[in-house]
Every structure is written in structure tokens, then in C-alpha cells.
Amino acid sequence: MSSKFMRLNGQETVRQTVAGLPELVEIFYLCPRCLEPADEPLPCPRCGGERVMCRPGAANDPVRKPLIAATGEFRGRAPVWWLRAIGALAN
Numbered sequence: 001m002s003s004k005f006m007r008l009n010g011q012e013t014v015r016q017t018v019a020g021l022p023e024l025v026e027i028f029y030l031c032p033r034c035l036e037p038a039d040e041p042l043p044c045p046r047c048g049g050e051r052v053m054c055r056p057g058a059a060n061d062p063v064r065k066p067l068i069a070a071t072g073e074f075r076g077r078a079p080v081w082w083l084r085a086i087g088a089l090a091n
């Protein structure tokens with residue numbers, strides 16, 4: 001993940017870690033059709049579509065992995081944060 005998408009946006013993007021140090025939570029926006037990224041919720045310059053908000057979480061966050069079925073297998077390849085972004089999965 002490029003540091004280009006790092007941004008502070010008030011309390012929502014800063015969590016307190018156990019050690020009391022603020023931890024950045026990355027938020028960026030992607031066009032669901034073209035996957036054009038932006039750090040603001042602006043319309044996609046290619047298709048004019050609405051970008052969706054993405055929160056890929058920290059490096060060790062399980063939302064970076066695909067959904068895991070009860071049998072322990074990955075269900076598809078899309079990470080959980082993307083499924084949430086496009087509304088395929090509840091937050």
C-alpha cells in the first residue's frame with residue numbers, strides 16, 4: 001500500500017494502540033469498475049462512477065485476507081475490506 005493514500009481524518013482514522021501510540025488507519029477510495037484509486041471520494045475520471053470507501057486495515061489485520069469458510073478454505077480471492085467496500089459484506 002502506497003503511503004500516498006495515508007491520511008489523517010480526525011478521530012475516525014486514528015486508533016490508540018495498547019502502547020498508547022496512535023496507529024494510522026488507511027482510508028482510500030476506489031472506483032468499483034476501473035479500480036481507479038483516490039484519497040478523496042471524488043467521482044472516477046474514467047467512467048464517472050462513485051468511488052467506494054476502502055479500509056484495508058493494518059498490516060496484520062484479518063480484513064486483508066479473503067473470506068474464510070467454516071471448512072477453513074478461502075472463499076474467493078477478494079479481501080474482506082473490498083467486499084465491505086462494495087457492500088457485499090456487512091461491516
Ligand SMILES: [Zn+2]
Nearest residue numbers: 031034044047
Ligand atoms: Zn471508473
